[in-house]
Structures are given as C-alpha cells and as structure tokens.
Amino acid sequence: MCDVTPSSVPGRLSGEIVELRVHGVAGTGAGQMLGCQDVRQVAGDRRAGFYRPGAQSRHTSGPGGTVLEAYQWSELPSGTAGRTLSLVFLLPFMLSNVTFWMRPAGGGLRSGVTALCRLLALTLTLLYALTAAGVVLDLLGWTCLGSSRCLAGRGWLSWLAGRPVGLRLALLALVPFAAVALAWLLSARQVRSYGAFRLPAANSQDAHFTALDRWDVSPTAKRLRAIHVAAAVVTLDLVLLAARAAAGASVAVIVLSALTGALLATCVVLLCFSRLLEPTSTDSTTDRMPVALHVVAGGLTVATLGAVAMEPVRWPRSNGLPRYDAIVAIVFVAQTALLVALAVLVLWRPGGRDRRPALLHGLGAVIVATVAAGLAGALSGELVYRTASLLSGATFVLRPSDPAVPAPAYRWAILAFFLTTIAGAATWAIIILSARADRRRTAAAIVTRDYPAPPPEATTQVQRVRKAVIRASLTEQLGSLGIAYACLTVIGLAAGVLALVGLEPGPLVQSRLGVPSGAVSVVMAIGSYMILAVVGGLLVGGLFPHETAGFRRYGGVLWDIGTFWPHAAHPFAPPCYTDRAVPELTDRICRLARRYDGVVLSGHSHGSVILAATVLRLPPEVRRRVALLTYASPLKRLYAQLHPAYFGDPVLHEVGDRIGWRWLNLWSDTDPIGGWIFSGHRPGDSPLRPSRVALVDRRLRDPENVLPRPGGSPPPQVKGHMPNESDDRYAAAVRELADRLRADLGEQSSWPDRRAA
Template sequence: MPQAAPRHGDQPRCDDVVELRVHGVSGARPSVILGAERVRQVAGDARGGFHRRDGPDSTDPDGVTLEAYRWGDLPSGTVGRTLAMVLLLPFMLSNAAVWMRPTGSGAAGVTVLCRLLALNLTVVYVVSIAGVALDLLAWRCLGAAACRAPFDTLAGLDDRPVGQRLAMSALLPIVAVGVLRLLGTRRPRPAGNPLWAVEPLVVRLRAIHVAAALAVLDLLLLTARRGGGATPGTTVLLTLSAAVLVACVGLLVAPGLIDRAATARIATVTARATGVLAAGLTVATLVAVARDERGWQSSAGLPGYDGITGGALLGQMVLLVVLSGVVLWHRGRSALPRGLGAALIAAIAVGLTGAFSAGLVYQAGVLLGGYRGDGGPPLPYRWTLLAFFLHVAVAVLLCGAMTLLSRRRRRGAAEAIVARDFPAPPPEATGRLRRVTKAVARARFTEWVGLLAATYASLAVVGLATSLLGQFGREPDELARHYLRLPAGAVGMGLAGGTYLLAAVLLALVLGGLFAYRRAWFRRYVGILWDLGTFWPRAAHPFAPPSYADRAVPELADRIGQLTERHAGVLLCGHSHGSALLALAVLRLPPSVRRRVALLTYGSPLDRLYARLFPAYLDEKVLREVGERVGWRWLNLWRDTDPVGGWIFAAHRPGEPPSETTDPAGRVDRRLRDPAGLLPSAGERRPPPVRGHHPGESDPAFRAAVRDLVGRLRSPDGG
C-alpha cells in the first residue's frame, strides 16, 4: 500500500491519538467526513484511500489527529463495474443468501440448498439464452416460422440444414457462459492477505457451474435430435451429458467435499475434470448435430425445449420452497428472526432470475416475430411471467398491510419514547413533537421486517404451483376461464403487466447503478444493495461480483498497525456499515496493536440487522470478542429515530430502571436523544434537526464520546 511521506502536522507527540473515521454505505467524500474544505491523501489509491486535513495542523480542538478511510469506490468504482453488478444481481443475491444461514443443525443443509439454488440460476440463465438462439432463431425464424426481416435469413443460415443451424446458433449461449466465466475471474486488488481465503473454493465452483451450463446446452441439442430418432451416438452423448450434470450436483451435495481442507485437492481435481469433460462433450455434440443429415421432428418449437425449461424452473421453485421451509423451521424467536434472510434473499434472487429469463425470451420473440400464431412464448415462461406479476403485486399489498397493521403499535411505542425524552413540552412545540413521534414510529418499522420477510418467503409456494401447472401443460387462460371465472384477456393483461413491470425493474436497476456511481446523494439510498451484496465473498455463486472486504478489511488492519507505531493510540470511528468493517479489522489485529486501540460506533447495524441477518458470523459471541480485544474501550451511540442502527448490547432508554451488572458489555451503548431539543436554542432560527441515521460527528455527544475514549487511550493503564 503506498505511503506518503510525513508532512508538517504529521509529527507524532507522546500523547497523540489518531481518530480514524470510516464511513457507511453513503460513500461520503473525505472532505465531508473530516469537516474540512481541503484534504490530502496519505495512503491507499484512488478507489480506496486514507485522507487527512490539508493545512498546518490536522488536529481538532481536542488535540486528536483526524484521518478518514474512504472505501466507497471499492464495490462500484466504474460505470462498467456498476452495470456488471446490475446484470449479475440475482447471482449476487444468491451468494449473499448462503452467508445468512442460521446456526445450529440446519446450517449445513441451508448451505447445500443455497449452492444448489445458485447452480440452478446458472442453468436457467443458459436455458433462456438457448431459447433465443436455438428455439427462436435457429428453429423458428430460420425454419418453422416466418420471422421479421432480416432475422428470417440471418447470415445465410436459412439455407443450411437444421443441424448446422442449431450448431452455429449454439455458439451464442457458449459465448454467454464464457462472458460469465470472465466476469467470475475478476479479483479485487490487492490479492494478498485476504479477509476470507475462499479463492480456491471459487475456482471449484466456477468449474462446476461452467460444466453444468455446457451439459444443459448439450441436453437441449441432443433431446431435440432424438425427436427425429435415436442413434447409438446421440444416446451415449446424452447419457454422458446427464452424468456430468449429476456429477455437478453431487459435488455440491456431498457434505463438506468442496469446503474441507482435507478434500480440497480431490474436489479441485474432480471439478476441473468435470469441466474438461463437459467441454469435450459439447464439442462432440456440436459436431454430431451438425453432421447428422437425418430428418428432424416437425413442430412449432424446438423439440424438448419446453420440457427442459419447465424442469429447470420447477427445480428452482422446489429448492426455494425446501430452503424456506428449513429456514423457517430453524429460525430463532426474535423480532427479526435470525437466519430468515437466507429465505428472503433467495426468493428475490429466484424471482428476478425467472423474470429476467422469461422477459428475455418473451421480448426477443416480440422483436423477431417468432411467436406469431402459436400462442406466444414457451408455456413455462408464460407461467413465470404471471407468477412474477403476482409476487410483486402481493408483496406491495403485504407492505401496505403491514404498514397499516403495525402503525398503532409503532405509534404507541414512539409516543412513550418521546414522552420520556420531552416530559413537559411547551405548547408551541406541539407540531414539532408530532413530527418527532412520526420519525420514531417510522424507524421502528424495522422491527416488523422479520414478519414481512417470513410472509414473503412463504409465497414461494405460488411459484411452485405455477411451475407445476406449466409442467402439466395447463394453459393460464384455460384455468382463468374455467376455474377462476375470470374474463377473457385477464391473463393476457397479467402477462403484459409482468413484462412492463420487468422492464421497469431493469430500467430502475440500470439507472440506479449509474446514479449510484455518479451521485453521492442517490447512492445513500440504493448503495446499501451493492455494498452489502458485494461485502461477502463468493461461497455459493462464482459469477457474483468479487468481495471488496477482501481488500478493505486487511487494508484497514494494516493502516491501524502503522498508526499505532507512530502515535499513542488509534480511535476507530465507524458509522453504519463502516462499523462492521472496523469490527472485522479489530479481529485481525495482533495483541500489541489492540492494546492501543479504542472503538466508537454510531448508527451501527451490528446487532439490530447484521446479527440477525448473518447469525453464523456476526452474532453476540463475535461482538463480545470484539469488545474483549479492545479491552472494552468501546462506545456505541444510537438514536431511536434511526431505522438502521441501534444498540448492540443494551438499550438504556431514559425512564427505564438502570441495569445493575458488572458485565462490561452493558456499558458500551449510549443512547442519544434525537432531536436534542424541540425549539430553537438562543440565537438560532431553526430547532435542532432530527439526525436519524446521519453520522453527526460534530454533535456534542459524539465529541464527548471521543474525549472519553481518547482519555482511556492516554491513561497509563489503558482505560
């Protein structure tokens, strides 16, 4: 890591303490974090670096040297990288789901199910690309149907035999798999000293996913070829391709095979051999299909394509239902059940994958005109689009219903909190008191997210039902008319609504990715999706974006070690997600460094969200270990108006009986009254603002906490 030479104001004193600030997902500029117009970079690079005030003295009035670590460009430093994350969003979510697994007996099963689900997402991706290349282009537009020009004579393939058309068109999904593999080989810089040593696992997962993708493509081609009559060659190739797919599933299902160090070499060799075999079978399949001059089965669509597509989508929903059932069975009893995030995030990933795939095939058919006169896209995709529309509609209704049903309880709790904070408000503060109460009530909606997530995860049965109906060949219009008594055209409106909704989602994701990169104010609201999704390494899906924590956390730990060599101590100040980065950095510090470190967190989601979303990795035991490693020189500031952050060990609200305990964890949390007052103070025109989740490093309470921890660092016994 590049290191700047010391300048005036950098010379350490015997009692000098550095206040190292780490921002949250908003990605604020260093000048904002440090509260200075001019800053200079003292370490790091353009994407992630350490900054100080640029001037004759970089200390604050308390004599503390200020430094900021800006990591906001690590997960989305360029437009291309941001767009890649948007396009790979389902893979990123499926990878995050495996880190949300619950603890206890269900953890291993959830891991296997998440990895199988991730593999299925790759399969569905390839099947949808093959639907455009093989079913639409090669079979319909260049053969069975008259598509719009110039797609009816594309590259002169209309005069070629069917087998050659299919073999040439199969290059498109092969290229798509190659693009995914290239994206999956990107690694964050620097590669040395990573936080999680999972790169060997990613290599194995990548080989498995590529092998499965090629095997499914072979099955599509060979199944279509067998429709005109089987031969010994096609039977052997079909059997071997199915065996490759089974081997890929077996590698993921075998307990600990690809994770354990004892079996790592065997798993790596087996995965790579499976990938090589799959590539060889694909070449052989393309040659066999292209050179087979026998007649092909006459049909509107590619023979066997609907069945394989329906099977892939059905398998997706079965895995999701089983995963949701396992997670709900093993969930803990809390306001936001621990481990439930795995089912919720997996459900969103599955919904997006199915919708993207169906939308791709549907819109390509509209563009090419390949579905005219035969009822539209393949039946499984019609059910998928309809299920997507129903899922989103029900989710919106659930959010609205949950908001209304919880309003009374949230309002009551907020009124009790505000009444304790402002027991005798003046009459002119009535309106202000009402707005503060609403802010607290809105922030408490986070406590209801668990129930909302459980309800949404249970909606997976809707997708399973539609997939089963598609497998039995039931038409959506037929069921709507005969069983639901819906008017003609109702299903068509649902399909159209699904496609428009999907187009809106895609547009929002692309614009969100671009604006999150270009506008800091927009990133504050959507950046949490990217920053949290790319925080965790690739332990389920190898084509997800790489983890920036593999760079950020070791870089922080190294910088803290360097600062303790030149200063009396280092006060680590982490806001929001920055508190998680610092907590993990503390766990990497050697004992000689930890003795000169203190920790200040504010707006921290460590317990309120992360300990519940990631119970196997950031639970109370880990948080207590963080406190022990810094000698309990740790303060956590939180507000009732904050919808994200909260207390870590104890609430300590005013009016509640004090906690009589010798446990040092009970002295970590400090609640901040928000706002500081209802009316403007003397000389001010406006009342104190409602801070909510905003940092507020200049607040008197924040500076008081800084002085407290700095005093502990400067004391001879270390506080």
C-alpha cells in the same frame, strides 16, 4: 506485517491518539468525513485510501487533540458503469451469496444449509444458460427461422433460414456458450484485483469470521467456479441433445446424453459435500479438478455440436424447440423443492428455536433465497418475453397465435411475478395499517420522554420528530413482509409444475375460472412491463448513486452490503471488497499503532461492520492500543439477526473482549437502520452484567433540542441515519475513548517502554 515493537519505528509520537474514521455504504467523501475541503491522501489508491486534513485546513485535529484520518472505500464495490450493468444481471447471484452467509448459528445445520444454498445458486446458473438458449435457440433458431412471417423484413437472418436445422442450431448455440464463457472470464478476472492484499495468519478461535478471509481467491472458490461453468455448459448440451433426440435418437446421441447427465450429476454431488470442494493439498500449485471439469465439459460440447450439426435427420415440426420447455420447467420445479427443503431445515433446529423476536424471525436465508430465485425467474421471463414480442412485432399484448411465443414456464413466471407483486403490496399495506396504532403509541412515548414540556412554538418540530420515529420503527415490520412475500413467491415458482405437465396459463385459467384467455395475455403484458420497470429502477439505482445524496443513501445500500460477502455460493456474483478492505485496514491500524500511542476506530453504519471484522483480525499487541466507536450501527439490529453465525451475540461480545471493552455505540430512535448493540437503556430494560457491557450503548436524543437556535435560526434537523461527526456528543465520545486508551496503556506494565525508541 503487524509488528508493533516500538524500536521498529524510531519516530514514535508518544501521547498522541489517531482517530480513524470509516464511512458507511455509498459513503461520503473524505473531506466531509474530516469536516474540511482540503484533504491529502496518505495511503491507498484511487479506489480506496486513507486521507488526512491538508496543510491549509483549519481543522487539522479532532476531538481531544486526536490526529484525524479517514478511510474512503466507496469505490471498491464497483464503479458507476459496472454498477449500472451488474446491478441488473448479477443481482440474483449476489443475493444467493448473501443467503449462504445467513445460515443459523450452530454447527448442526451448517452442512445441510450449505448444500441447499449452493444447489439453489447452481439453479440460477442453469437458468442463466437456459435463458440464453431460449432467446437464441428456441425463439430465433427454431421458431423465427422456421416462420416466413417472422423472417419478413429481417434480411440479416435469411442466410441461416436455408441451412439445415441441425447446422443452424449448432452455429447459433455458440452464442449461449459464449455467454457462459463471458460470465466465467469476468468472475475469474474480478477476484484477481485484490490478490495483492494479505491478512495475517488467523488464530483457531477466529473461525467464525476467518471463513471470509480471501475466500474468492482460494482453491475452493476456483473449484466452485469450475463446477458452475461445467454445469452450465452441459445443460446447454442437454438442450441440444434433447432436441436432437426428438428427431430420432442415435447411438452417439444416447451416449452423449448419458455422459452429459453424468457430468451434471457429478457437479451436483460436488456441491452437496463441502469436503469434496476442498483441495487435499494446500501446497499444490496446480488444482486438477477445475482443469478436469473444463476438459470434460469442453470435449462433450464439441462432440454434441458435431452430432447435432452433421447427422442428417428429419427434424419434427413443433411450436418451440423440442423438449426445451420441459427442461426449463424442471429447473423451476427444482428451485421450488430446494426452497421448501431449506425452509424445513431452518425451521427445524436441534434444541428448539430461539424464542426471542428477530428480524425475519430467523428465516432470513430462506427469504433472501426465495427473492433471488423469484427475481431470476422474472428477469429470465422478461428477457425471453421481450425478445418474442420484438420478433412477433407485438405492440403490447403477445398472443398465442404470434409466430414467436415464450416457453410456458416463462409465461407462468411473468404471471406469478404480477400476482406476487400485487399480493405483496396488499400484504404490506395490511401490515403497516395493523401496526400503525402501536407504532404511534411508542413514538409518542419516546417523544414525550425526550421533550417533556415543549413550548407551543416547537409543536411543528415535535411532530416532525414523532414521524421520524414512526418511520424508523418500520424496519421491524420487514420481517412479516419478507415471510409473506417469500410464501407468495414459492407458490409462483411452483407454477413450473404446471408447465412441466404441459398446462399453459391462458387455457387453464379460462377452463377453471372462466376468465378469457385474452385477459390473461393482457395481465402477462402488464407483468412484463412491471418487470421492465424494475429493471429500469435498478439501472437508475446503479447509474446515479454517485450523483445525488438521495441515491447515494438508498440506491447503493443493497449493492454495497451484498458485495461485502464472498462468493461462497455463486462464483459469478460481483467481486467482494472485504478481501481488500479488511486487510488494508488491518495493515494501516498496525502501522498507526507502531507510530502513535493508540487508535480510536470510528465507524458509521456499515463502516462499523467492517471495523468489527477488522478488530477480530488484529494481533493482541495491536488490540491493546485500539478503541472502537460505532454510531448508527446495524451490527445488532440487522447483522446479528440476519447473519447470526458470523455477527451473533458471541461474536459481538468477543469484539468487546478483544479491545478491553473500550467501545462506545451511539444510537437514536429516529434511525431506521442503526440501533443499540447490547442494551437499549429504555424504561423497563433489565440491567446488563457485567457493567462494562452495559456501558457500551448510549442513546442520543435526536435532535438534541426542538427549539430554534439563538438568533432565530431553524431548529436542529432530525439526522436519523446520517453521519454526525460534527455533533458535540460524538466529539465527547471520541475524547472519552482517547482518555481510556491513555489510562489503560499507562497501566499495562507488560508493554515495552514507549521511550525505548
């Protein structure tokens, strides 16, 4: 695929350099990247493709006479409709995948962190299945169908009310089973969309990033998906069997309970040992493990439904589905224990912790996993609570006397979300206020250095720049906020222990604190509406990212970054576009290297991350013709600290080594996301060695001037994280890299004669 032998392309254009631009998250169109409205697509399809200026465009070439080309990938993560729905229901799954790729650097912790992250992801799947069971089996099939008050005015449920309890539970159980099957089918379909894209064979020294290569279509990913499906199905079986056992355990119920428990334990063991997930023979076209798991789980489900529906027993009277509350509480308690274990494992590092300050202080995996678990619990609690409110006809507050009441674990989850949100907001305010003086002093020093003697008419613009620098420095405060919020969320999840022992929020708070239980019900109602507001915000963020620039910059950021990572922990997450973007870029760069003398890769924001991953996959003969320009890049500020095992300092140095340090990185102090990679070149920074590393970063003054332009026009705006391809300093960087390519290619005596073609 990447043959660059000159004789293979008889039309080689000697002396010409291509500038290939790649946008960031929720990026702009190809026309804006290229600085013209008339563009034509030269490769790719409607979801992602390569564009060049059209024949009628006035801007057909880039800085230094380079051939302009742009790669637009913004439609790969998801379309508008898919983004809208997935952003709500799949966000916890996506975050659990991000957690997996945030493990600390070093092989000593890899197996333990991998096992814990995968087990946490499994609890999210179990909670997904249990939530469907809570809505359909607990509230609808058991509580509402057993209450004349709840059935009043609901004729569409009357036909089930007179059926035997076991039969109606078995019939309604088909709905949560269908929900699991839907998640399975959608995830299996998603990974096929990039099946036609291939990467070249990886070298052994590429191990830090080849873990991403075609993960979602690998046999390991298929096994992971089968494990989650089987675990979700047998958990639903256990819910039915536990309820059936409350009416009197028969031999069939005992045997089925033992078998389903054994299969669930098998799924847990498979996730704990990565080697069990890897096929023994990569040449085999049929993997028996997924088939075996599906067959066994399906057989147990059929037997369970038959045992529940056909055995004539007298079911006990209770306020909720028997033993369902305990099963949900066990999942919440398991999540809490796994999060604590992950925190202990990450904090305890062989050889001591890295003492250098880092975003989230090295606890990124723990914090993101906690957010995923807390969000999943809140969404599950809200769905069950909202269903109970509708069935009970409650206008605002759901009271314990209403006919349909959620399980205690869900009520604790809603109450914990309310308290965690309030405490988190207060903590955020305290952190911001406590560091405000330091941030103002730092911003004042930066502005004074950049604009030492501004005239009076520039005072307003200088103040605007100072505020931008202050806002940009807030990124470093996110670590303290994340740690505080994670601690609060773990405490909230630990409330599942209270639900496990049968304690409910209202009576417990009233007996311990003297607060009326009615006040607790009001707080839970407010918490429910807060979760509903979050869901609405996520829906808006998924619906409008392509409509306005503001939503494009902020609403799509989380989604595009999260779907960059493959399904290494949770198979039901949104599809990973890396399986297409990196191979497609690799192939295009190889084609351009065959036809032109060199390629300047230019990546803005997350585009620089995609290009760094692509550089690591280029063959040696192509890398000799490649230079890299990154601007507003989060490679060091975010990725190297949040994903140290995959984008840490060794990986960044390897990127530079592979392209002969033909690398420039442009950054500014007004950027809240991008920053320097090797050296900030600020006063007091120690010089870097070797010198080629020190020459990568170039700090830009933003804006370049605070005075109005000639003719009375307004002063240049503060760009911050915005793309700046029209900036003269950007153009100068492209020209410098193109000149370096021409000079280095002229010195490579081992390269075949370019005129041979």
